[in-house]
Amino acid sequence: MSETKLGLGGVLASLPVKWINHPSRNADAAYKPVQLVTAARCGLLVTDTLVTNRPDAVRRFAGTGETVTKAFGAAAIIEDGGRRTTFTHRLNDADLADLRGIEVSAHQFQRWIPKAYESRVIVVGDRLFAAGIHAGSAETYVDWRNDYKALRYERIEPPDTVAAGILEYCAELGLTYGAFDFVIRPDDDWVFLECNAGGRYGWIEDAIEAPITEALADLLKKGIAA
Numbered sequence: 001m002s003e004t005k006l007g008l009g010g011v012l013a014s015l016p017v018k019w020i021n022h023p024s025r026n027a028d029a030a031y032k033p034v035q036l037v038t039a040a041r042c043g044l045l046v047t048d049t050l051v052t053n054r055p056d057a058v059r060r061f062a063g064t065g066e067t068v069t070k071a072f073g074a075a076a077i078i079e080d081g082g083r084r085t086t087f088t089h090r091l092n093d094a095d096l097a098d099l100r101g102i103e104v105s106a107h108q109f110q111r112w113i114p115k116a117y118e119s120r121v122i123v124v125g126d127r128l129f130a131a132g133i134h135a136g137s138a139e140t141y142v143d144w145r146n147d148y149k150a151l152r153y154e155r156i157e158p159p160d161t162v163a164a165g166i167l168e169y170c171a172e173l174g175l176t177y178g179a180f181d182f183v184i185r186p187d188d189d190w191v192f193l194e195c196n197a198g199g200r201y202g203w204i205e206d207a208i209e210a211p212i213t214e215a216l217a218d219l220l221k222k223g224i225a226a
Contacts, residue, residue: 018220020124021197025174029197032072032108034173039192042168043161046192048111055099058109066112067091068142088143113183113191118144121158121180122201123170124215128163129201131208132156132184148203155208158182162190169195176219 013023021029029035033051040046050061061067071086078084089095090112121130135141136150144151158166162182170178179199183191205212 018223020176020216020219022174026197029173029175029178029195030073032194035195036192038169038172039165039195042165042172044165044169044192045189047113050109051106052109053103053106055102058099058102058107059096061109062091062096067109068112069095069107069109072106072108085145087146090142114185115141116184116186116188119156119158119182119184119190120199120204121166121182122199122204122210122212123166123175123178123180124212125176125219126167127215128158128166129204129208129210129212129215130156130158131204131210153204153207155210159190165192173197177216 009023019025033049036046036049048061048065050057052058052061058067068088068090070088074085091109115135117135118133119130120133121128132154133144134152134154135144136152137147139146140150166178166180169180170176175195175197177197179196179201181193181195183193185191201212204210
């Protein structure tokens with residue numbers, strides 16, 4: 001795998017073609033702490049976040065407000081014939097009482113954000129396609145990836161300040177494409193969660209009838225990247 005990545009991947013990355021996105025830009029943009037700092041610098045709201053492997057730090061952070069934990073990436077295993085991954089989890093007293101193993105690696109903890117609903121915003125060049133995502137169960141209210149069948153979608157427009165922040169974020173990290181996730185609070189403020197530079201969009205395109213594939217094709221037709 002390593003030789004293939006460095007060999008075949010190196011050849012592909014060297015081609016003078018239009019990339020959406022270039023593999024190096026995707027790799028740079030994958031770090032969640034970088035995403036949060038970049039989003040804040042671009043004027044987007046972010047929630048308080050702790051990165052640590054110390055149990056005492058987790059308990060202090062959780063003692064100041066409701067807290068969730070989430071993975072830095074999309075690690076998955078195959079179990080019982082299906083793919084399983086780690087979803088956002090709201091910490092409870094039992095979790096805080098037993099934090100064994102946390103010292104092994106860095107973990108991400110964030111302040112829980114009250115939700116009216118959520119949004120995925122797909123960026124293609126300078127075009128934005130936003131879907132409101134409404135949870136239909138307690139599980140999807142915490143993390144909508146728990147059950148796609150329990151979701152309802154609508155096409156929406158992000159506020160101008162949010163749209164401007166998104167485009168500035170993409171410019172800073174050299175991204176032509178991005179799948180942004182936001183929580184919209186009951187007071188209508190948009191809070192940035194993350195941006196997956198290679199995030200899926202097909203089901204969103206179908207749900208809100210947005211011409212995302214067409215926009216990608218139009219961009220690719222422009223040819224060689226600068």
